[in-house]
Amino acid sequence: MFLAAFSPKDDREASPDAALVRLLLQNDVGAFEKLYDKYSRIVYSLVLRIVQQSGPAEEVVQDVFLQLWRNSAQYDATRGPFVPWLLTLARNRALDTLRLKSERQRRLENQTDELFSVVVAPQYEKELDEKRRAERVRSLVGELNPQQKRAIELAYFQGLSHSEIAAELKEPLGTVKSWIRNGLIRLKEGLHTAS
Amino acid sequence: MSNCDQFREMYEAYALGALDPPERAVLEAHLATGCAECAKSVAEARWLVSQLAYLAPEAATSDMLKGRLMQTVRSEAEAKSSSSVSTGATTTASGIPYWLSASIAALLLLTLYFAWDAHRLKDELRAANEQNQRNEQLVASAKGEFAATQQKLAAMEEQMAKMHRETAILTDPSSVKIMLAAQKIQAPQMVAMWHAKYGIVLTGQKVPMPSGNRVLQLWLIPKARGGKPMPSMTVRPDANGNFEVLVSNPPAAGSDTKALAITEEPAGGSAAPTTTPKWVGAMT
Ligand SMILES: [Zn+2]
Numbered sequence: 001m002f003l004a005a006f007s008p009k010d011d012r013e014a015s016p017d018a019a020l021v022r023l024l025l026q027n028d029v030g031a032f033e034k035l036y037d038k039y040s041r042i043v044y045s046l047v048l049r050i051v052q053q054s055g056p057a058e059e060v061v062q063d064v065f066l067q068l069w070r071n072s073a074q075y076d077a078t079r080g081p082f083v084p085w086l087l088t089l090a091r092n093r094a095l096d097t098l099r100l101k102s103e104r105q106r107r108l109e110n111q112t113d114e115l116f117s118v119v120v121a122p123q124y125e126k127e128l129d130e131k132r133r134a135e136r137v138r139s140l141v142g143e144l145n146p147q148q149k150r151a152i153e154l155a156y157f158q159g160l161s162h163s164e165i166a167a168e169l170k171e172p173l174g175t176v177k178s179w180i181r182n183g184l185i186r187l188k189e190g191l192h193t194a195s
Numbered sequence: 196m197s198n199c200d201q202f203r204e205m206y207e208a209y210a211l212g213a214l215d216p217p218e219r220a221v222l223e224a225h226l227a228t229g230c231a232e233c234a235k236s237v238a239e240a241r242w243l244v245s246q247l248a249y250l251a252p253e254a255a256t257s258d259m260l261k262g263r264l265m266q267t268v269r270s271e272a273e274a275k276s277s278s279s280v281s282t283g284a285t286t287t288a289s290g291i292p293y294w295l296s297a298s299i300a301a302l303l304l305l306t307l308y309f310a311w312d313a314h315r316l317k318d319e320l321r322a323a324n325e326q327n328q329r330n331e332q333l334v335a336s337a338k339g340e341f342a343a344t345q346q347k348l349a350a351m352e353e354q355m356a357k358m359h360r361e362t363a364i365l366t367d368p369s370s371v372k373i374m375l376a377a378q379k380i381q382a383p384q385m386v387a388m389w390h391a392k393y394g395i396v397l398t399g400q401k402v403p404m405p406s407g408n409r410v411l412q413l414w415l416i417p418k419a420r421g422g423k424p425m426p427s428m429t430v431r432p433d434a435n436g437n438f439e440v441l442v443s444n445p446p447a448a449g450s451d452t453k454a455l456a457i458t459e460e461p462a463g464g465s466a467a468p469t470t471t472p473k474w475v476g477a478m479t
Contacts, residue, residue, distance in 0.1 A: 027271075027272040027275050027276060029265070029268055029269055029272050032268055033265060036261065036264065036265075040256050040260075040261070041253065041254075041255065041256065042248060042249070042251075044254055044255070044256040045248075045251040045252065045253050045254045046248040046251045048251070048254045049250075049251035049252065050251075054257075058256070058257065058260045061256065061260065062260060062263065062264055065264055066264070066267065066268075069268050069271070070271075080238070080242070081242065083245075084241070084242045084245035084246070085245075087245040087248040088241055088244075088245050090248075091245075091248065095212070119238055119241045119242045119245060120235060120238035120239050120241075120242055121239075121242050133246070133249055134249040134253075136249075137246050137247070137249040137250060138249060138250060141247070141250055152211075152247065153250065155208075155211045155212070155213040156211060156244065156247045156250070157250075157251075159212055160213065161212075161213050161214065161215050161216075162208065162213050162214065162215050163215050165213070177204075177208065180207065180208060180211065180213060181204060181207050181208065184207040184211075184240075184243055184244070185207070187243065187246065187247075188243050191243075191246065
């Protein structure tokens with residue numbers, strides 16, 4: 001694993017979310033409830049967008065938060081920024097149900113490993129509240145050309161690969177690849193200048 | 196680190212899960228070498244990709260969901276604080292028992308079916324393992340599941356070993372082939388392959404079904420004068436009249452055996468033949 005390569009930043013150690021997660025290690029139900037109240041909305045919105053039905057979406061959300069509760073020690077070991085880590089976990093879980101549903105070949109990757117998925121915020125990452133962050137991301141992605149945006153959404157919300165997206169959009173593979181990469185880099189730069 | 200330049204365009208797509216398998220395999224192989232630069236870039240790309248979550252239209256969760264969740268969490272917190280049961284002693288950091296990873300590596304090599312089945316078992320084990328951690332009260336049943344899965348895996352491995360041995364017997368040029376001709380009945384020949392070290396594989400096709408629950412039994416007829424037939428495996432053909440049996444430890448050596456014979460016997464087999472042989476094949 002690559003955990004050793006990253007040492008947590010002091011400011012992140014001190015972030016309120018990290019402190020709450022630390023309390024989960026001591027089975028602090030109150031800390032869990034605070035985290036749930038703060039982030040269940042974005043997690044549910046993401047999962048619902050992926051699985052499309054509220055029943056299954058709720059199941060995934062429940063699964064994600066229970067994982068957080070039960071495996072907080074594993075999150076604690078990675079110490080990435082909390083919300084991106086949680087969103088990464090939620091997306092993977094939601095896509096898993098999609099794969100099962102469509103009987104798509106399940107990827108032979110070890111699901112438990114994703115609990116260790118390291119997420120590192122870029123140096124310039126500034127604290128934005130959830131609402132402003134959402135506005136910023138939407139407007140930045142909204143500036144991309146519609147096909148480019150669609151390619152990114154197909155990858156992110158439907159778990160499609162480059163070649164599947166190329167087939168879906170009837171565009172050359174190389175075009176799809178550069179759309180996705182350039183679009184994400186535009187997003188990165190846009191978030192960089194956000195303040 | 197110019198060596199890493201070739202991966203630079205893959206980080207975002209990898210974090211997104213959009214790389215097609217060949218590209219993904221290349222990058223993962225490189226990450227597995229422990230390249231800190233690429234690992235950091237991938238981790239940053241994961242952060243970037245996670246921001247796409249905000250594209251999802253906002254939706255509100257139900258109070259019921261929160262109620263259910265909090266109930267579970269509260270009861271688990273109580274169970275944890277009132278218990279000092281240690282969990283997961285037999286697992287690796289990833290939650291998969293170490294013995295299983297090794298077995299799976301071996302199994303994957305052999306057949307796709309077994310690979311699939313092992314994967315399923317791994318899922319079962321993980322479920323059992325998670326169950327184990329979940330609730331003290333469920334530990335006992337989770338352990339049961341665990342043991343059952345372990346047993347299944349052992350059975351699978353046994354099956355693998357059997358297949359392996361059968362393949363060796365059927366393909367090794369030193370194996371002796373024996374054709375067993377039907378005696379006074381209309382039935383195709385049976386074929387036996389006898390390997391000095393690995394044993395005998397006996398196969399039959401379109402074999403008439405023995406009546407009731409009677410079975411077919413294999414006998415080794417000794418070369419020695421007056422030697423009694425040595426009892427071996429019993430078998431019942433499948434619905435199509437086919438069967439294949441492995442005799443891992445024949446009761447006598449090939450060099451001491453004159454012929455193989457098959458008789459029909461009561462269920463469970465007999466110590467000495469009770470009927471006349473229906474198939475006989477001489478050792479050559
Ligand atoms: Zn590298």
